[in-house]
Amino acid sequence: MFEKVLIANRGEIALRVARACRELGVRCVSVYSTADAESAVVRFADEAVQIGPPATSRSYLHIPSLIGAALKTGADAVHPGYGFLSEDPYFAEICADSGITFIGPRPDVMEKVGDKATARDLMSKAGLPLLPGTVEPVNTLDEAREVCSEIGYPVIIKAVAGGGGRGMNVVTRDDDLADLYHMTRATAQAVFKDSAVYIERFLETSRHTEIQIVCDAHGSGVYFGERDCSVQRRHQKLIEEAPSLHLSDETRREVGEAAVRGALSVGYTGAGTMEFLLDLAFMEMNARIQVEHPVSEMVTSVDLIQEQIRVAAGEPLSVTQDDVLPLRGHAIECRINAEDPDRDFAPTAGRLDTYVPPGGPWTRVDSHCYPGWMISPFYDSLIAKLIVWAPDRDRAIERMQRALSEFEITGRGVKTTIPFHQRILDHPQFRSGDVTTDFVEHFMSEQVAAAAG
Amino acid sequence: MSDRDPADQDRMYAVWAEARELIKGLEGTSIQRLAVEIGDARIEIERGLPPGVPGAPTVLAPGGEFSSGDGAAAPDDSHHAIKAPLVGTFYRSGSPGADPFVRVGDVVEPGQTVAIVEAMKLMNQVTADVKGTVVEILIEDGQWVEFEQTIVLLDVADGDA
Numbered sequence: 001m002f003e004k005v006l007i008a009n010r011g012e013i014a015l016r017v018a019r020a021c022r023e024l025g026v027r028c029v030s031v032y033s034t035a036d037a038e039s040a041v042v043r044f045a046d047e048a049v050q051i052g053p054p055a056t057s058r059s060y061l062h063i064p065s066l067i068g069a070a071l072k073t074g075a076d077a078v079h080p081g082y083g084f085l086s087e088d089p090y091f092a093e094i095c096a097d098s099g100i101t102f103i104g105p106r107p108d109v110m111e112k113v114g115d116k117a118t119a120r121d122l123m124s125k126a127g128l129p130l131l132p133g134t135v136e137p138v139n140t141l142d143e144a145r146e147v148c149s150e151i152g153y154p155v156i157i158k159a160v161a162g163g164g165g166r167g168m169n170v171v172t173r174d175d176d177l178a179d180l181y182h183m184t185r186a187t188a189q190a191v192f193k194d195s196a197v198y199i200e201r202f203l204e205t206s207r208h209t210e211i212q213i214v215c216d217a218h219g220s221g222v223y224f225g226e227r228d229c230s231v232q233r234r235h236q237k238l239i240e241e242a243p244s245l246h247l248s249d250e251t252r253r254e255v256g257e258a259a260v261r262g263a264l265s266v267g268y269t270g271a272g273t274m275e276f277l278l279d280l281a282f283m284e285m286n287a288r289i290q291v292e293h294p295v296s297e298m299v300t301s302v303d304l305i306q307e308q309i310r311v312a313a314g315e316p317l318s319v320t321q322d323d324v325l326p327l328r329g330h331a332i333e334c335r336i337n338a339e340d341p342d343r344d345f346a347p348t349a350g351r352l353d354t355y356v357p358p359g360g361p362w363t364r365v366d367s368h369c370y371p372g373w374m375i376s377p378f379y380d381s382l383i384a385k386l387i388v389w390a391p392d393r394d395r396a397i398e399r400m401q402r403a404l405s406e407f408e409i410t411g412r413g414v415k416t417t418i419p420f421h422q423r424i425l426d427h428p429q430f431r432s433g434d435v436t437t438d439f440v441e442h443f444m445s446e447q448v449a450a451a452a453g
Numbered sequence: 454m455s456d457r458d459p460a461d462q463d464r465m466y467a468v469w470a471e472a473r474e475l476i477k478g479l480e481g482t483s484i485q486r487l488a489v490e491i492g493d494a495r496i497e498i499e500r501g502l503p504p505g506v507p508g509a510p511t512v513l514a515p516g517g518e519f520s521s522g523d524g525a526a527a528p529d530d531s532h533h534a535i536k537a538p539l540v541g542t543f544y545r546s547g548s549p550g551a552d553p554f555v556r557v558g559d560v561v562e563p564g565q566t567v568a569i570v571e572a573m574k575l576m577n578q579v580t581a582d583v584k585g586t587v588v589e590i591l592i593e594d595g596q597w598v599e600f601e602q603t604i605v606l607l608d609v610a611d612g613d614a
Contacts, residue, residue: 034601050599051540058539064572065600068540072597094573 001313002026002077002101006070007041009081010060012368012382013291014041017079020305029073031066033059035376040368047073054378060084063091070100077101077312079305083380086288087114103312104270105287112266113285117160117198123274123282126262128255131281133200144181147199148174156202157181159188167191170202205436206277208232209244210286211259212296214271214304216311221264222319223256224296224304225327226276231424233345233440238417239424240292241332242299245393245433246278249326255280271308291335291385294366298331298389300324330393332400336367336407338381340415349377350413358406362389362399375414383409383416393433397425423447531610533583537598541572545594553594555605559587567605570598585609 005021006029007014014030018041021028030045035054042048049069052059059065061084070078078095080086080103089107096102104110113119121135132151137160138144148155148171157180159167167188169180181197189195208229215221226247231239243252259274263285273290275283293304302319310318339345351374357365367384369375375383388403390396401422409416424430427443537543545553545568555567561581568579585607592604 049540050601052600059600062539064575065540068542068572068597069599072540072599 001315002309004029004046004073004075005077005079005103005309006031006066006073006075006100007045007079007081008060008066009079009084009086010036010039010041010368010379012366012385013081013289014039015044015368016366017081017305018044020303020309023303024306024309026309029069029075031060031069033378035374035378038373040370040373049073054376056084056378063094066091067094067098067100070095071098075100077103077309079103079309080288082288082291087286089114101312103309105268105272109267109269110287113268113272113287115160116158116162116284117196119285120198120282122266123258123262123285126265127258128262128274128282129280131200131203131277134198136198137196138199139196141178141181144199145174145177148177151199151201154202154204155199157184157197157199159184159192159194160196160198161192161194162188203277203281205438206230207244207246207435208237208437209247209276209278209280210290211256211274211276212271212290212293212304213256213259213263213268213274214307214311214317215260215263215268216317217269217314218316219264220317221260221268222317222321222324223260224300224302224324225256226252227292227295228435229292230435230437231430231440232437233444236345237292237335238440239332239334239421240295241330241393241396242295243327243330244278251280253325269311271304291382292333294364294385294387295331295333298362298364298387299327299329301328329389329391330396331387331389332393332396333385333387334400334404334421335382335417336384336386336409336421337417338375338383338414339417341417341420342415345417347377347381348413348415349375349381350411351375352409352411352414354408354410356406356408357384358386358403360403360406363403364388369409375411394431397431401425531608532588533585533607533609534603535567535579535581535605535607536601536603537570538577538579538600539570539572540600541570541577541598543592543594543596543598543604544569544571545590555587555590557587557590561585561587561607579604581605581607583607583609 004027007017018028027046030041030048031051032039032042032048033052033054049072051065051069052062078100085091087110089111092102092104092107092110117137120130124130124135134147138147154170154172156168156170162168169184171177171180184197185195188197209226211226212224213221225242226244227240227242228244229237229240263272271289273286277283289308297304307317338348340348352369352371355369355371364387365384369383386403388396388399390399404418404422407418555561561567562584563582565581566578567581570577570579587605588608589606592598598604
């Protein structure tokens with residue numbers, strides 16, 4: 001096991017990782033920008049190093065400062081959290097060159113799964129179903145036309161190097177294909193420096209489902225069930241739950257096994273997520289721990305961050321597939337953001353006057369906030385992840401409503417997404433479980449119509 | 454180096470020529486890191502971006518210069534703190550055994566190098582931003598410093614600083 005882990009991140013995930021280290025008996029180092037000097041993880045960690053000014057390009061994304069902090073404190077491993085440098089193969093390589101273990105997959109593996117075309121190819125070979133479309137990049141308009149007539153409209157043209165909802169266009173008819181094909185290539189070249197695109201069938205609406213896996217360096221992998229993340233707005237997830245209501249035990253086993261097989265076939269190690277649209281097509285793989293990992297922890301009783309650290313240290317996974325299945329009960333997570341849902345979810349920075357998190361049975365709050373903490377305009381607006389568990393989904397929803405009503409957050413200018421979550425949880429469609437990725441959009445126009453009427 | 458294999462030297466020149474071409478092509482892009490490799494010869498370049506390019510770091514060009522210090526941590530009004538511009542190893546001189554850039558009692562001019570902070574083999578010069586007399590050098594040679602840690606105190610009470 002490691003002696004000392006440096007946490008190259010901030011906010012709730014930095015504290016989450018630090019807590020895992022403490023329970024494992026591993027010392028931890030927090031790094032912080034001047035805007036985060038008063039943050040909870042700085043107080044919690046065994047050591048802390050100030051690495052730069054608030055701008056992330058000179059602090060949390062500044063590799064020399066992070067490596068410097070690791071060398072200064074003698075850390076033998078770096079946990080990248082999510083976001084920032086968590087999926088940067090170059091950072092992973094520099095860590096290795098500096099004699100520091102990067103807690104995540106090897107740089108070359110990270111690069112492979114980060115390339116969407118390569119990832120599709122590999123996962124298709126491992127037996128994961130794909131949407132109709134191409135595995136190889138489409139290089140000419142004629143080729144594109146051929147593909148489209150084969151799979152039928154609507155299709156989506158995506159940049160191979162794309163991400164974050166950029167570099168993709170939906171084509172609904174043949175007349176638009178030429179324009180949109182060239183436009184996507186041009187955008188891909190401008191934004192991602194790579195004009196390669198591929199084409200797949202476009203689903204107007206679907207259920208965003210993802211499988212959590214962890215693989216060790218001894219050739220073993222375990223899948224930790226799935227999460228349904230269909231409650232999202234413009235690709236930003238708001239509510240996640242586990243398990244999905246729309247996956248049978250048999251399908252879960254099939255897809256889970258294929259996900260592990262696919263990951264192991266490229267030498268993947270560490271925690272990762274395979275994204276699918278139901279039913280049932282592989283979309284992409286994320287080579288990091290994700291924000292919504294706690295819901296999987298709640299239904300499997302496994303601390304995923306501890307597993308992640310363990311396998312990075314060369315130890316075998318501490319659990320087997322049989323320990324994890326069947327998934328137990330139901331878990332829901334609400335992301336409480338400092339955003340104003342009435343003003344198009346604009347971030348609302350400010351100092352917290354009141355911060356009283358909920359408690360009680362099976363109620364978990366992952367947060368770095370406390371009364372007096374300043375929600376900074378420099379970083380993301382996540383205040384807290386509120387997670388509840390119950391034996392079934394209905395009772396989990398009741399518990400979440402109870403917990404949300406206890407949560408007190410006030411501050412000058414600070415608005416939160418709590419009231420928005422409360423309304424969603426009350427919505428008959430959400431209650432029925434029949435939610436697809438267009439749900440939030442419909443829900444919001446309903447609210448506007450109700451207010452006007 | 455006279456004893457170097459001429460073939461190696463040729464290779465290095467070839468790598469360098471290739472790197473120079475590539476650097477020209479980087480003009481106006483946001484590419485920050487570049488490595489060119491031919492055989493055993495390898496050149497790695499990390500460059501800063503001109504201000505205004507999204508994501509441009511304001512530090513870290515090899516041999517780049519910093520002006521640092523805002524006096525916020527100075528113990529009294531007549532003292533001005535020069536602070537570390539990044540995390541790294543603090544050096545008082547340009548090379549081992551060389552004279553230190555400044556000693557206590559020296560008068561420094563704005564822009565004058567007072568120390569080096571090394572991060573990942575890049576030497577970052579720390580310069581004085583005001584005129585003053587060095588009252589204290591707070592860090593031992595070869596010690597690690599954090600971002601904005603005060604490394605040199607200047608007395609700016611007298612003179613025209």
